Structures are given as C-alpha cells and as structure tokens.
Amino acid sequence: MTGVVVVLIVIAAWCGIVGLMLLGWRGRGRRQEQILGAFPEVPSDLGPSRIGPHTGLYVGSTIAPSWQDRVAVGDYGDRATAEISRYATGILIERHGANPIWIPEDQITAIRTERGLAGKVMTADGVLVIRWLLPSGTEIDSGIRADDKTIYPQWVKPFEQDGKKQ
Numbered sequence: 001m002t003g004v005v006v007v008l009i010v011i012a013a014w015c016g017i018v019g020l021m022l023l024g025w026r027g028r029g030r031r032q033e034q035i036l037g038a039f040p041e042v043p044s045d046l047g048p049s050r051i052g053p054h055t056g057l058y059v060g061s062t063i064a065p066s067w068q069d070r071v072a073v074g075d076y077g078d079r080a081t082a083e084i085s086r087y088a089t090g091i092l093i094e095r096h097g098a099n100p101i102w103i104p105e106d107q108i109t110a111i112r113t114e115r116g117l118a119g120k121v122m123t124a125d126g127v128l129v130i131r132w133l134l135p136s137g138t139e140i141d142s143g144i145r146a147d148d149k150t151i152y153p154q155w156v157k158p159f160e161q162d163g164k165k166q
Contacts, residue, residue, distance in 0.1 A: 032073050035063070037136030039076065042092060042102040051154055052085035056128075056146035058095050059117050064131055064139040067117050071140060075099055084128075084144050086155070091130060093142065101142060107133045113152050117143035128152055 058080050061071040071077040080095040091108065093101040109132060113125035127143045134140060146152065 026072075032063070032071060035136070036071065036073050036134055036138050036140070038134075039074075039099075040102045040104055040107075040135060042100050043089065046087045046092065047089050048087065050086045050088060051151075053083040053094075054085075054144075054146055054148065054151050055081070055083050056144045058082040058093055058098075058101075059127060059143045059145055061101075061140050061142040062117060064141050067114065067141070076101065082144060084146075093144065103130060103132045103142065109133060109139065111156050113156060114143070117141060125149070125152065128155055 060077050060079060063069045063071065075098045078095075078098055080098045082093050082095045085092050085094075088105070090105045091103040093103070095101065108130060111128070111130050114127050114129045115122060115124055117127050117129055122145065126149070127145050129141050129143045131139060131141050
C-alpha cells in the first residue's frame, strides 16, 4: 500500500512539473508576440528556383543574436522535417506538419553555418543558419540541419563574397 502512495505522489509531482513547463512556454510565447509580430506570408508566385529543394531538419528559430533564445510564437519554434529552397524573391522552408516559413530576399542579413541553434548542438558547421528581419524589425535566426551537409557552400557563398548579397 505504501508503494502505491509513493508512485501516486511521484506521478502527481511529474504532472505538476510538466504543467508548469507548459505554462512557462505559453507565457514566453505571449511575451514574444509583442516583439516579433506577424511572420511574412508565402507569396502565391515564388518564381524560378535558384537552389534546392534540399531536405533536412528545421531545428527552430531564435531571437538574434542568442543561439538559445528559441521563438515560442505559434509553431515557429517547433522542430520538423523540412525542405529548403531558394528563389529570386526569397527562401522557403516547407516544414512537414507545421506552417511554412517565408524569408523575403530583401530581409536576409546573413547566411552562415554554426555549431548549434535553438538548443541543437552538433559538430562544427552542422547547422545552416539564416539571419533575417521580421516585418516588426526584430532580427531572428532560423536553422536547418541538412541531410546532405555538402550543400552548405552553395547557400553561404553569395554572402561571403565581399560581404554583399548577390
């Protein structure tokens, strides 16, 4: 009988901790909504594809420059398998089971590789990170861990040449 009581207490404590974590995540999302504002909508005409699509894992988005300050608004902080493609007008991250992310070309400030993002840490240059501005003016980093890491140079190269976008 004592063992059953102990098990029930442990289960109740675990449920309480999980509940508090969910409340904290929701509160964080409400606070970030004011800072981040709305994300851009995917345009109906993307134009011709320049790079991709490439498959991988969307590891999340963070508020720049912090690599751990994960976005908690909507499902933009959720990990998901994804395809990333670059068009003349921007970058599209199509996430399976989540909203797509559209990054307009004129809002991209950097594309680089990093060791980690949003709590996902890997070997050197394991994550392709796109830094961009939301319409609210807040700068965020969105990261993809590509299935094929050899694609990273074709994404990063236009931003390395003379520090200018091409």
